[in-house]
Amino acid sequence: MSTLLYTHPACLEHDPGDHHPESPARLRAVLEALDESAFPRLERREAPEAAIEDLCWVHPRQHVERLLRAVPKSGHVGIDADTIMSPRSGEAALRAAGAVVAAVDSVIAREADNAFCAVRPPGHHAEPERAMGFCLFNNIAVGALHARAAHGLNRIAVIDFDVHHGNGTQAAFETDDRLFYASTHQYPLYPGTGAASETGVGNVVNVPLRPMSGSSQFRTGMSTRILPALDDFRPELVMISAGFDGHRRDPLAQLMLDEDDYGWITERLIEIACRHAGGRLVSALEGGYDLSALGASVAAHVRVLMSV
Numbered sequence: 591m592s593t594l595l596y597t598h599p600a601c602l603e604h605d606p607g608d609h610h611p612e613s614p615a616r617l618r619a620v621l622e623a624l625d626e627s628a629f630p631r632l633e634r635r636e637a638p639e640a641a642i643e644d645l646c647w648v649h650p651r652q653h654v655e656r657l658l659r660a661v662p663k664s665g666h667v668g669i670d671a672d673t674i675m676s677p678r679s680g681e682a683a684l685r686a687a688g689a690v691v692a693a694v695d696s697v698i699a700r701e702a703d704n705a706f707c708a709v710r711p712p713g714h715h716a717e718p719e720r721a722m723g724f725c726l727f728n729n730i731a732v733g734a735l736h737a738r739a740a741h742g743l744n745r746i747a748v749i750d751f752d753v754h755h756g757n758g759t760q761a762a763f764e765t766d767d768r769l770f771y772a773s774t775h776q777y778p779l780y781p782g783t784g785a786a787s788e789t790g791v792g793n794v795v796n797v798p799l800r801p802m803s804g805s806s807q808f809r810t811g812m813s814t815r816i817l818p819a820l821d822d823f824r825p826e827l828v829m830i831s832a833g834f835d836g837h838r839r840d841p842l843a844q845l846m847l848d849e850d851d852y853g854w855i856t857e858r859l860i861e862i863a864c865r866h867a868g869g870r871l872v873s874a875l876e877g878g879y880d881l882s883a884l885g886a887s888v889a890a891h892v893r894v895l896m897s898v
């Protein structure tokens with residue numbers, strides 16, 4: 591049984607500016623935590639650039655072209671107060687989405703059981719027609735819709751345990767009952783969506799958690815709401831928006847999770863992937879802003895992926 595790691599040096603070169611929490615140092619911390627000596631059996635692969643056609647499963651072509659045209663030749667361009675592009679942001683965004691697409695292809699081709707995409711910019715806030723919240727393209731949604739278009743999968747699920755609600759993924763999925771989106775997130779918090787009453791066409795499960803919620807509230811929400819609904823959905827591919835900013839040390843939010851919680855949810859999601867999807871699982875990095883907590887949490891997540 592095997593796990594692939596998709597990443598690319600261009601993802602280190604997307605630079606939203608000094609003092610921005612979504613810094614290249616995040617990805618360096620992730621790659622250090624996953625380094626060859628600690629994870630010798632992790633097969634490392636270079637992420638390709640996503641094809642424009644794949645991005646267009648989620649984002650209108652005009653929006654994709656407008657965003658790529660806005661990438662500056664020098665300096666920075668702000669899309670909003672938080673979402674900022676530098677000269678290398680276009681390639682980084684294409685590699686981030688391309689990593690998830692390639693991971694989907696590899697897992698479906700049985701080159702590995704599962705894959706983790708160590709990429710930035712993150713994706714889950716990017717709505718079909720709006721880049722926001724540090725996110726340019728919605729990497730995980732692009733991968734999910736590629737799995738349908740290129741491989742004919744019928745039921746694809748994204749589970750999002752980032753501390754923020756994945757408004758972009760929900761927006762891309764909420765009217766399509768062959769897609770499933772479920773999220774635990776601190777609430778209220780940016781971006782303001784993710785109330786329990788937001789259920790799409792019965793294919794969206796939101797479990798908002800109050801600030802200071804910890805392991806027990808997180809595991810209860812997963813065990814009683816999300817995992818049973820995911821099991822009922824019988825996904826042919828399980829995808830994870832793996833944000834680690836719910837960690838107790840994270841500076842951007844106030845949940846109290848730790849590495850063990852990420853290991854625990856990874857095990858539960860593998861069980862469901864094995865039950866319905868032949869074990870096929872693709873995970874992509876979203877948030878996580880305390881560098882040591884991020885490294886330790888990613889290591890816990892990938893260790894479980896590899897233990898299948």
Ligand SMILES: [Zn+2]
Binds near residue numbers: 752754833
């Ligand atoms: Zn987040």
